[in-house]
Amino acid sequence: xxxxxxxxxEGAPTRSKTDTGKLKLLLVGLFFAAIxxxxxxxxxxxQLYLGPELKKGAEKQSLATGFExxxxxxxxxxxxxxxxxxxxxxxxxxxxxxxERAAQTAQTLSQILDVPKKDIERDLASKMGFVWIKRQIGDxxxxxxxxxxxxxxxxxxxxxxxxxxxxxxGQVLGFVGVDGIGLEGLEKHFEERMVGRQAKYVVQRDAxxxxxxxxxxxxxxxxxxxxxRLTLDTVIQDAAEQSLAEAVTRYNGRSGMALVVKxxxxxxxxxxxxxxxxxxxxxxxxxxxxxxxxxxxxxxxGSTLKPFVFAAALEQKVIDPSKIFDCxxxxxxxxxxxxxxxxxxxxxxxxxxxxYSSNIGTAKIGLALGAQNYYSTLRKLGFGERTDxxxxxxxxxKLRPPKEWSEIDLASISFGQGIGVTALQMARAYLVLANMGxxxxxxxxxxxxxxxxxxxxxxxxxxxAETVLSMMREVVxxxxxxxxxxxxxxxxxxxxxxxxxxxxxxxxxxDGIVASFVGLFPGDKPEYLIMVFVDxxxxxxxxxxxxxxxxREIAIKTLSYYNRLPEAKLLTQPEPSESSMQEKxxxxxxxxxxxxxxxxxxxxxxxxxxxxxxRGIVPTIKGAGMVIGRQKPLPGEPWPxxxxxxxxxxxxxxxxxGSK
Amino acid sequence: xxxxxxxxLSFFGAVSIILLLSLSSVxxxxxxxxxxxxxxxxxxxxxxxxxLASKLELERNNLISPYRLKRLAATYGLGPVGPGQMRLMxxxxxxx
Numbered sequence: 001x002x003x004x005x006x007x008x009x010e011g012a013p014t015r016s017k018t019d020t021g022k023l024k025l026l027l028v029g030l031f032f033a034a035i036x037x038x039x040x041x042x043x044x045x046x047q048l049y050l051g052p053e054l055k056k057g058a059e060k061q062s063l064a065t066g067f068e069x070x071x072x073x074x075x076x077x078x079x080x081x082x083x084x085x086x087x088x089x090x091x092x093x094x095x096x097x098x099x100e101r102a103a104q105t106a107q108t109l110s111q112i113l114d115v116p117k118k119d120i121e122r123d124l125a126s127k128m129g130f131v132w133i134k135r136q137i138g139d140x141x142x143x144x145x146x147x148x149x150x151x152x153x154x155x156x157x158x159x160x161x162x163x164x165x166x167x168x169x170g171q172v173l174g175f176v177g178v179d180g181i182g183l184e185g186l187e188k189h190f191e192e193r194m195v196g197r198q199a200k201y202v203v204q205r206d207a208x209x210x211x212x213x214x215x216x217x218x219x220x221x222x223x224x225x226x227x228x229r230l231t232l233d234t235v236i237q238d239a240a241e242q243s244l245a246e247a248v249t250r251y252n253g254r255s256g257m258a259l260v261v262k263x264x265x266x267x268x269x270x271x272x273x274x275x276x277x278x279x280x281x282x283x284x285x286x287x288x289x290x291x292x293x294x295x296x297x298x299x300x301x302g303s304t305l306k307p308f309v310f311a312a313a314l315e316q317k318v319i320d321p322s323k324i325f326d327c328x329x330x331x332x333x334x335x336x337x338x339x340x341x342x343x344x345x346x347x348x349x350x351x352x353x354x355x356y357s358s359n360i361g362t363a364k365i366g367l368a369l370g371a372q373n374y375y376s377t378l379r380k381l382g383f384g385e386r387t388d389x390x391x392x393x394x395x396x397x398k399l400r401p402p403k404e405w406s407e408i409d410l411a412s413i414s415f416g417q418g419i420g421v422t423a424l425q426m427a428r429a430y431l432v433l434a435n436m437g438x439x440x441x442x443x444x445x446x447x448x449x450x451x452x453x454x455x456x457x458x459x460x461x462x463x464x465a466e467t468v469l470s471m472m473r474e475v476v477x478x479x480x481x482x483x484x485x486x487x488x489x490x491x492x493x494x495x496x497x498x499x500x501x502x503x504x505x506x507x508x509x510x511d512g513i514v515a516s517f518v519g520l521f522p523g524d525k526p527e528y529l530i531m532v533f534v535d536x537x538x539x540x541x542x543x544x545x546x547x548x549x550x551x552r553e554i555a556i557k558t559l560s561y562y563n564r565l566p567e568a569k570l571l572t573q574p575e576p577s578e579s580s581m582q583e584k585x586x587x588x589x590x591x592x593x594x595x596x597x598x599x600x601x602x603x604x605x606x607x608x609x610x611x612x613x614x615r616g617i618v619p620t621i622k623g624a625g626m627v628i629g630r631q632k633p634l635p636g637e638p639w640p641x642x643x644x645x646x647x648x649x650x651x652x653x654x655x656x657x658g659s660k
Numbered sequence: 661x662x663x664x665x666x667x668x669l670s671f672f673g674a675v676s677i678i679l680l681l682s683l684s685s686v687x688x689x690x691x692x693x694x695x696x697x698x699x700x701x702x703x704x705x706x707x708x709x710x711x712l713a714s715k716l717e718l719e720r721n722n723l724i725s726p727y728r729l730k731r732l733a734a735t736y737g738l739g740p741v742g743p744g745q746m747r748l749m750x751x752x753x754x755x756x
Contacts, residue, residue: 082721088714139715210700211700489743556742
């Protein structure tokens with residue numbers, strides 16, 4: 001079979017239709033392959049070359065960096081009561097370009113936030129993207145703003161520092177600024193410890209801008225600031241502040257300070273200042289009221305320094321309590337300078353010199369002691385150096401070296417003039433006496449614990465300290481200058497001070513007086529050291545009149561708080577024998593004989609005990625609670641007959657929980 | 661022929677597994693986002709409760725502060741104990 005080959009008219013063979021179709025297919029295939037390769041190439045370029053950059057761009061759109069600011073650490077008192085804490089509060093800001101109807105927005109903001117309308121209008125006219133309107137507003141204001149739903153007005157959370165005890169220990173605690181940074185006091189000193197840390201982490205954003213936490217990266221760190229615990233006790237602090245305020249206002253003083261120190265540990269239980277500072281509104285206070293005067297202000301202590309010259313002289317055996325000195329009838333000229341006493345005395349024994357606070361007698365003891373000995377003692381007591389409590393800006397006081405002392409300087413420093421001290425230094429020095437001659441550092445902060453100080457050498461022998469304490473007991477319990485500090489049933493040791501203040505200009509002294517009183521309770525084995533200073537009291541300026549009653553009042557509150565106040569049975573004067581006491585305690589007074597037993601049910605325990613105590617009866621208490629539930633004998637019955645040896649007089653009270 | 665069928669089956673099997681894994685991945689991502697929303701909501705709730713607890717603690721400390729208690733005590737005729745008014749009742753409750 002022979003195939004016929006198609007030929008053209010000229011006779012040449014022609015291409016078949018199949019070949020053309022194949023070619024077309026090939027071309028189309030190549031075309032698509034090129035497109036395919038281009039796409040793959042582009043895809044490879046985008047994925048492999050541009051990929052990382054594009055990924056970053058995409059993450060920018062869907063991921064955002066979040067910040068979280070930790071809460072500032074708290075300040076606690078020794079019993080765990082909160083002295084300073086931070087609470088979340090809202091702050092208001094605007095984005096002026098997003099605000100609609102500016103006039104209405106200004107009006108609403110002004111009404112809710114109590115901010116002048118013109119101030120808000122000025123902020124609204126700003127071209128900035130972010131303007132604060134009011135920071136750290138109250139919860140009610142925040143709720144009202146949220147309800148108003150103002151476009152362009154936003155709320156953000158911040159921490160606000162709050163002091164629940166208001167003015168209590170205001171100068172000690174200090175305060176923080178609106179940005180939560182400590183500006184004064186312990187808030188400033190412990191800024192690094194207490195400040196909240198900032199955590200930075202990545203969050204995913206959805207289409208509406210909501211932020212979602214997909215993992216805890218960056219959030220696992222503890223961002224809360226650390227706490228601080230003080231030695232202060234809010235109850236004692238309040239007692240000291242109230243008594244101090246009363247003393248300063250009654251005697252028209254400019255300011256005042258009060259300290260309560262636990263003798264065995266050196267812990268400061270109260271450090272009070274007047275005028276008060278409320279750290280919640282520190283910006284409203286005068287700068288002078290913000291000073292922690294006990295640490296910052298240096299003053300001449302006057303007679304409250306005298307016990308130390310006596311102690312030094314006793315230690316050096318320069319004097320003994322019975323050694324007598326001529327007090328020059330109240331006026332003594334030394335090297336052209338006149339030293340005076342408040343009351344004229346002639347010959348006084350050393351103990352009476354302290355009891356009556358004679359400047360002349362003390363100056364003579366100081367001169368007998370010598371400058372080097374006295375200076376050495378003052379240095380050992382800590383004068384001229386800081387107490388190293390955690391208080392910023394503490395003053396070291398002023399104690400010149402003995403080579404610069406003239407004879408008149410030695411005499412005047414002996415009775416507390418010509419030396420600059422702080423209240424804290426005085427407290428530290430008196431702690432030495434109270435601890436029977438052994439130095440004890442003051443303590444204000446329990447946490448964080450400070451490293452133990454190096455063991456300091458004993459300043460006085462126990463015998464010397466006891467002798468000085470006995471002299472100080474005479475100041476209060478005998479006819480000394482501190483009679484107003486007496487507490488019935490308790491031995492009290494103390495020392496008054498009435499010091500002249502240096503003049504404002506030039507040399508010499510002005511009219512100002514610093515009145516002071518230092519008390520040790522009990523006076524034989526001191527447990528509490530209490531000091532009160534009042535600056536420029538008038539018309540009376542004697543420490544024994546202005547400050548001693550305040551010290552007594554603080555002591556009574558402190559001792560009662562710690563159950564150390566003498567009990568009623570110890571106060572009978574004169575002291576009877578034990579047998580007569582027993583008889584008196586168990587026998588109802590004659591006046592009560594024949595009278596009916598009162599109805600004590602429903603009364604608080606304290607009232608019921610007082611009522612029975614007046615009749616010499618200490619009843620037996622049964623049960624638990626604060627209110628009398630029932631009693632024996634019943635109301636209206638005659639008083640029970642006293643049995644020999646029975647303390648309760650046959651009286652029994654059953655307690656129950658009260659409704660109040 | 662049977663090897664071609666086997667290859668085809670393997671191909672479709674692989675495609676199915678890939679599809680299944682992809683769908684699982686999508687489902688897991690949706691669940692993850694749901695959890696993130698829930699977590700976000702709960703964290704806000706927790707923060708709000710913590711803030712309230714802080715405020716209540718502050719209020720409590722204010723209410724039991726000595727100056728408040730003193731004022732309250734005065735309304736009930738109570739005041740600090742003075743010398744000679746204190747009696748220690750240690751051991752008296754043993755008779756109940």
